[in-house]
Amino acid sequence: MSSQSVTSSKNAVYTREEVAKHNKKGDLWVIIDTKVFDLSRFSNLHPGGLNVLLDEEVAGQECTKIFFSLHRQEVLQKPAYARLQIGTIKDETATIQAPVPGDISRVPYAEPTWLTQGYYSPYFKESHKALQVAMRKFVDEIIYPDAQACEENGKRISQSVLDAMAEKNIHAMRLGPGKHLKGLTLMDGIVKPEEFDYFHEMVLTQELVRVGARGYGDGMLGGMVIGLPPVMNFGNDELKKKVMPEVLSAKKFICLAVTEAFAGSDVAGLKTTAVKTEDGKHWIVNGTKKWITNGHFADYFTTPCKTDGGLTAIMIERGPGVETSPIKTSYSSTAGTAYVTFDNVKVPVENTLGPEDAGLLVILSNFNHERWVMLCASARSQRLVVEECLKWVNQREVFGKPLVSQAVIRHKLAGMIARVESVQAWLENITYQMTKMSYKQQSNKLAGQIAFAKTFATRSAQETAADAVQIFGGRGITKTGMGRFIEHYHRTVVFDSVLGGAEDVLGDLGVRQAIKQMPKTARL
Numbered sequence: 001m002s003s004q005s006v007t008s009s010k011n012a013v014y015t016r017e018e019v020a021k022h023n024k025k026g027d028l029w030v031i032i033d034t035k036v037f038d039l040s041r042f043s044n045l046h047p048g049g050l051n052v053l054l055d056e057e058v059a060g061q062e063c064t065k066i067f068f069s070l071h072r073q074e075v076l077q078k079p080a081y082a083r084l085q086i087g088t089i090k091d092e093t094a095t096i097q098a099p100v101p102g103d104i105s106r107v108p109y110a111e112p113t114w115l116t117q118g119y120y121s122p123y124f125k126e127s128h129k130a131l132q133v134a135m136r137k138f139v140d141e142i143i144y145p146d147a148q149a150c151e152e153n154g155k156r157i158s159q160s161v162l163d164a165m166a167e168k169n170i171h172a173m174r175l176g177p178g179k180h181l182k183g184l185t186l187m188d189g190i191v192k193p194e195e196f197d198y199f200h201e202m203v204l205t206q207e208l209v210r211v212g213a214r215g216y217g218d219g220m221l222g223g224m225v226i227g228l229p230p231v232m233n234f235g236n237d238e239l240k241k242k243v244m245p246e247v248l249s250a251k252k253f254i255c256l257a258v259t260e261a262f263a264g265s266d267v268a269g270l271k272t273t274a275v276k277t278e279d280g281k282h283w284i285v286n287g288t289k290k291w292i293t294n295g296h297f298a299d300y301f302t303t304p305c306k307t308d309g310g311l312t313a314i315m316i317e318r319g320p321g322v323e324t325s326p327i328k329t330s331y332s333s334t335a336g337t338a339y340v341t342f343d344n345v346k347v348p349v350e351n352t353l354g355p356e357d358a359g360l361l362v363i364l365s366n367f368n369h370e371r372w373v374m375l376c377a378s379a380r381s382q383r384l385v386v387e388e389c390l391k392w393v394n395q396r397e398v399f400g401k402p403l404v405s406q407a408v409i410r411h412k413l414a415g416m417i418a419r420v421e422s423v424q425a426w427l428e429n430i431t432y433q434m435t436k437m438s439y440k441q442q443s444n445k446l447a448g449q450i451a452f453a454k455t456f457a458t459r460s461a462q463e464t465a466a467d468a469v470q471i472f473g474g475r476g477i478t479k480t481g482m483g484r485f486i487e488h489y490h491r492t493v494v495f496d497s498v499l500g501g502a503e504d505v506l507g508d509l510g511v512r513q514a515i516k517q518m519p520k521t522a523r524l
């Protein structure tokens with residue numbers, strides 16, 4: 001077959017000898033995993049430069065190994081580059097498989113054991129698996145591309161993605177099991193509302209974080225996950241009837257506005273005030289809030305304010321006197337992190353959440369679930385790093401051998417794997433306890449466990465991030481290319497350790513709870 005006559009068809013078949021003839025500037029072909037690429041025109045635009053392509057071991061040659069040591073697979077999936085393929089090599093079959101949306105990874109430890117072929121779990125049933133399968137495909141196809149784009153350009157999550165999530169009732173499921181799911185069709189009916197439990201919620205959260213974009217992860221209505229429960233659990237019926245459907249359908253947005261420049265984890269030290277008008281019909285709110293996730297695009301702010309006898313939780317609607325401005329943090333502005341000012345904001349007293357002066361309880365009652373969600377997320381995102389590292393050490397060659405042949409690299413991997421497996425196992429145990437306990441029992445018995453497990457997870461995650469950067473070297477500190485997920489992870493991993501309570505505070509909380517429960521009879 002003449003190579004001249006078939007250059008426009010991807011189905012054309014060539015011999016290696018034919019490809020080898022195209023080995024110079026302006027007439028340059030290469031073979032990557034049995035696929036033939038015509039780089040004649042592209043070579044001048046190649047981000048890695050023209051010279052590297054003219055090397056005698058590259059031009060007209062087989063360059064699978066060198067290509068995959070320098071580029072991620074996704075390069076070849078981009079339409080602009082996929083177009084460069086002009087055919088395949090005669091009688092040869094490709095060996096490298098591009099991931100298909102919805103796929104389970106076959107890289108060891110890339111999935112939790114319950115999703116790994118040949119392993120068992122006492123916790124996950126058919127409906128958890130069915131939800132996982134549907135979510136994986138949904139995330140890969142609909143959320144992932146938007147996540148990558150928004151993390152980069154800083155724009156908030158696309159409304160079309162939020163609408164698609166609302167259609168499957170994903171926003172509602174993210175609030176966990178409960179009455180709010182009654183009558184809803186969850187993920188096209190895969191799970192019945194009455195059977196939805198915390199393991200389903202874990203599946204949902206862990207699939208969502210696979211997008212590998214930390215700012216977007218929070219921008220994907222993280223504010224709702226923490227800001228709506230106080231309305232749902234403590235708001236009056238009228239307020240719930242209005243706000244719940246608006247928010248769960250992503251027509252309006254809510255956030256939790258607790259932290260201030262003056263006070264963070266020490267909620268009791270907040271300075272924002274709410275004073276009743278003389279007629280007792282309104283609150284007048286004054287103050288500022290800082291680091292408010294989704295605050296920049298929120299319509300509603302669940303806000304603890306100082307009142308005469310303590311703190312009162314109030315849902316404030318955006319309107320006159322409410323201003324938000326973006327805060328630049330180390331992750332993308334797609335999260336909508338804001339500085340919020342309330343300047344004589346008039347709020348109907350009907351927006352009070354729970355009893356007056358008992359706002360501390362309203363806010364604190366939320367924290368265990370929030371921390372548990374973050375624990376789910378941290379467990380899954382560090383697993384992504386393990387997968388990236390295992391692939392890299394296997395394909396990267398140094399000193400003529402794969403990187404994994406270095407004992408020091410294997411040692412790092414051993415630590416990473418041990419940590420991620422421990423975190424997931426502990427998480428599953430805690431989650432099982434949650435499925436058996438009332439909300440109150442969870443507060444009494446699990447606040448400490450969740451606090452410890454989250455702290456352990458985020459410590460593990462930071463160690464894993466640091467080790468991953470060492471494994472990837474310069475690529476681990478580069479925003480594009482092979483190490484782009486590692487760079488992003490390393491830059492943003494600390495968010496999990498700060499949001500929802502800093503590590504030291506959480507550890508302290510857990511020990512205090514344990515000491516409270518010490519039997520008076522105990523002695524050495």
Ligand code: HEM
Nearest residue numbers: 030037047048052053058063066067070075081084480481
């Ligand atoms: C279909 C063929 C190819 C395409 C579409 C392509 C595309 C790209 C792209 C998009 C980048 C930017 C890297 C990134 O940030 O992801 C890049 C970098 C690079 N490419 Fe290629 N490339 C091809 C083939 C090759 C081959 C055969 C070599 C062999 C030496 C090569 C060597 C390099 C080098 C050295 C870099 C710089 C890597 C770095 O900064 O770490 N490329 N290429």
